[in-house]
Amino acid sequence: MKIDENLSCLRIAVTVPTQGTFSYAVPERLAPKAQVGCRVLVPFNNRKITGYILGKVPKKNNQNLKEILNVLDPEPLFHKQQVPFFEWMADYYMHPIGQLIQSALPGGLNTDPYKTALLTEEGLSAMAVLPPLSEEKRLLSWIKDHPGKRLPGPLQEFYVLQKKGWIVIRERTRKRRAGPLMRKFVRPMKNVRLKSVLAKRTGPFEAKNELVFMETVFSSDDTLLSELTAKFTNASYLVKKWVKKGILEEYTGTVYRNPAGEIVFPSLAPVKLFEQQTQAVNHIQKCLNRKAFSACLLHGVTGSGKTEVYYRAARHAIRSGRQVILMVPEIALCVYMEGLFRTRLGNRIGIYHSGLSEGERYDEWMRMARGDVDLVIGARSALFAPLPKLGLIIVDEEHDSAYKQENSPRYQARDAAVVRAKLEKAMVTLGSGTPSVQSIYNTINGRYHLLSMPDRIEKRPPPDVEIVDMKTLEGKGKQPGNEILSPKLREALDQNLRAGNQTILFLNRRGFHSLFLCRSCGKPIRCPNCDVALTYHLMGQQLKCHYCGFYSGTQIKCPSCGRGGLKSYGFGTEKLEQTLTELFPTARIARLDTDSTRKKGQALQILRKFSDYETDILVGTQMITKGYDFPKVTLVGVIAADLSLGFPDFRAGERTFQILSQVAGRSGRGSQRGRVIIQTFNPDHYALITATAHDYQSFFEKENDLRKQLSYPPFSHLACLRLLGNSKRKTAEAAQRLSLGIRGILAKWPKRGKEILVLGPVEAPISKIKGKFRWQILLKSESSSLLHHLLGRIEKSARKDLKSTGVHLILDVDPYQML
The missing domain is CATH 3.40.50.300 (P-loop containing nucleotide triphosphate hydrolases)
Structure with a gap:
């Protein structure tokens, strides 16, 4: 949609944390290029930033508008039909529309300025004397380890360091990292035919391969120069020679980067639909x-x-x-x-x-x-x-x-x-x-x-599901892997291997050991940046935090009592894989989780081998529960069905039922009936009972009744207000002030104020992540519009109250993770 040049007023969404859009004039020279969906460079508060054209608006009389500086795209990045959708998203999820569009577009397009910092000599000296766990040392260490990188917010804490003379803050502009891939091509000149070129020659070609080279170029309208140089060692010479003679031309064109690899899971159309x-x-x-x-x-x-x-x-x-x-x-x-x-x-x-x-x-x-x-x-x-x-x-x-x-x-x-x-x-x-x-x-x-x-294809029966109560096995026997694999599951695995069928084992916890405990004081080794225990990973022999990425070796002393001698407990997918290798040394075993699929194409390779029957047992986390169809899988084992039940979340039962039902559905999708073995310490939980019976209706009725009694979705709307700060005390105080402010607002709404329930403030279940202390408040209301009206008031008041406190407010509408 081109902009009417007579209406030189554009509605622009800018990529800064501010609500609403802004009007800009468009100079005559840029009017033909200014289309809805294009990025523009605009002046904003004494700097130049990126914005997006959302439409045209009538220019008011005597309206003095700033002009856009440039149009950054030769063609629109999105269409006018999407603009109302972007506006709804920004309004409903309480997010600035310019930043919303920026996040939706491909990464690498942004050219916005950002702040970096350099350590001064005084800063290096300060690092040597500051306490090891101090916030100032953490920030200085981050700057030292991330030279030239964008400073993480909030920036106020870095400006304090600059006032002390420890760092120098500089502004940089990110270069555009994504765009068309340009390569050199060779093609015959227009209206030139190879036959006429050959007819005019009086003798043989100078190079032995020159005729084959010319046939290659003339056989295609466009040939990549890189392909010619790979095929002919003298391609550069031959191209220059024939370009000089006016027979060929060299030009730069766009190359499409095709992300589609080989077709690994081909699909044949069924003879008929059921x-x-x-x-x-x-x-x-x-x-x-x-x-x-x-x-x-x-x-x-x-x-x-x-x-x-x-x-x-x-x-x-x-x-x-x-x-x-x-x-x-x-x-x-x-x-x-x-x-x-x-x-x-x-x-x-x-x-x-x-x-x-x-x-x-x-x-x-x-x-x-x-x-x-x-x-x-x-x-x-x-x-x-x-x-x-x-x-x-x-x-x-x-x-x-x-x-x-x-x-x-x-x-x-x-x-x-x-x-x-x-x-x-x-x-x-x-x-x-x-x-x-x-x-x-x-x-x-x-x-x-x-x-x-309600029925499987060809009326195939659902898999037989058996529950193993792990409480009855505690203390029985000393066989290897007893804590992970029950005797029933080990026996079923052995039988399945002998029959030549495939098995999927599901464990929704990665790593080797789930925690390390001090033998002296009994406290777990925790992440210094997060309120979580470190997980031991066999690959790399490291203790890792799954939230911030912190890692350390295992030869460490307990931070609480200073003594050595740590003991490992628990298990993850790495240990399960090793246990299976020890129990079934001839079996072909693979693992599918985020640790084994970090490199591009690794997940595809693992799935391809399993699809081609080159793997007997596939161990994995939630990644293996989704939508795959492997006909030779006749056994599914759920190692620890209770993991998702322990989450402090009203959806814990629903998630457990869904995960168990989905992973069980991978079994028996071919000609043989499937079998599912679920290991649990809570065999009487309604989520497990209904999943075992393939009884969704009973599960829904039970879950729906619980939600109705407690007024949780779908019977209400939720919003989670999460406060993050560097200081535990300041974060807690800010949460208390925010809670009082919310209650004060609701007290002024005598009729509708009672329609919103305020829960909290409370410290988050994981009270610290990536060095930030976390508190949260939960809002609950049957009216979405009323809840959003309140959130708008909260956002405005919090912006003033939290300024210069080092505490940041996050609004999460319809929250799912409240850890």
Whole structure:
């Protein structure tokens, strides 16, 4: 959408932490370039920053506006249809719209200034004498270890160090790191034919390979110079020779970085759909044909054929001339889904997730913005795909907590997908074998249409599920691995290996030992920056913090009593893998968790080997519970089913039921019946009982009743106010002041003030992360609009109250993690 040059007033969202948008004039020379969705450079408070054009507004009489300085993009990065969605996101999740758009776009585009710091001689001297655990020494050490890096907020604490003469703060501008990949090409000049070139020659070519070289160049419209130099050692000489003669030309062009690798999980179309699939597909197609907003929840048990329904729905939308977003909760699942869809839909598929390089993300984004993509497959960030003709959004495994982003901007991608579909008159389909309580509740109140697929493909029976009460095994026997693998699970593993089948073992805790205890005082070795115990990792022989990345060796003394002699307790996926290797030395064992998949392509390699039957036992964390179809898996073992039950969260029971049901669903998806063995210390918990019985309805009724009694979602709306600070005392005091301020505001609302419940302030369950002390307040209300009105008041008052205190407020609307 080009801007009307007669209306030279633009509405700009700037990339600074401020609410709302700003009006700027556009000079005549830039008017043709100024389009909605383009980045611009604008003056703002005596500096130059980046902004985004959201639209045009009428210029008021005598309105003296600053002019934009430059348009930074030759074509729009997003379309005008997305602007209302960005505005809704910014308003609902209480986040500045410019920074929201900035986070949605591919990384590496930003050119905003930032602050860095250098240590002075006085600062180096101060480091030598400051107490080891002092906050000032921590900040100085960070500057020393991160030269030239952006200073983490809040900056006030660094300015204090500058006043003391210990550091010098400087401003730098980040260079654009992502953009088109430019390479040199060679091609024949226009209207030049090889036959005519050869006809004019009177003798042989000077070089032996010159004829083959010319045939190679003339066989294609454009040939990469790098490909020619790789094939012909004298390519540079030959190119210069024929360019000089006017036969060839050399130019610079754009190269597309294709993130799609080989198709690892090819998909064949089924001979026919089963009745439950046909009914679901027919309903979705009818909704798509209306070209209006509609929402449905596809509740299909694991193995019921939901993916085929997704494919048929996407194909119908594409054939109707519209575009599709398919969201999945894990990056590894993106690779799996890409293989299934690319074999049947071709190459007009885009991939978008944080596992791509900055250049790949940029190329994929621009393909979408230009309309060169029919289907986008991605994780949470695919929600923002700039598709101009969006017709369908599919959210697979809609119950998964990975759809909630836990850093700014904190949004729920599943819920936001529903709003985007509504704003762009598209359809949204949420799919799950274990739907969230909120989504099922939305089908009851009529917001979503429920599509049920209660049977597995070919009426295959669900796996047999057995529970092992680990309390009855305590103290029995001294066999290796007894604390991890019960005799029943060990026996089942042995039988499965002998039968030539595959096994998945699920343990949602990575590392080797879960904690190290001091033999003298009994206290665990904790992270100095976080209120958590360090986890021992066999690879690297290190104690690591899973929150801030701190690590140390194991030959250390207890920080509490100063004595040595530490003892390890607990287990994680590393120890489980080692135990299996000792028990089954001939078995081929692999591990899939974030530690084993840090490098690009490692997850794909592990999954490929398992799919090709090159692995007998796959050990993993939550990554292995999602959506994969491995027909030879006939045994699933859940090592410690209680881990998720211990979280201080009202969704703990729901998450446990979902994880157990999902991982159990990986078993028995082929011709043989599956078996699931769940090890637990809480066999009587309703989440385990209903998961064992494959009884979602009973689980929902129990969970829904509990939520209703306690007035938790879906019967209320929540907001978590989290305060982070460097000083424990100041953070606690700020939380108390904020709580009193909130209660004071509500006291002035005699009628509606009672509709909001204030819980807290309390110290967070994990009271310190990355050196920041943490307190939180929970707000609960049946009215979302009333809650947001209060949050707006809180944000304004907190901004003044917390200034120069070193305490920072985070607003988390619809929180999921309250640790």
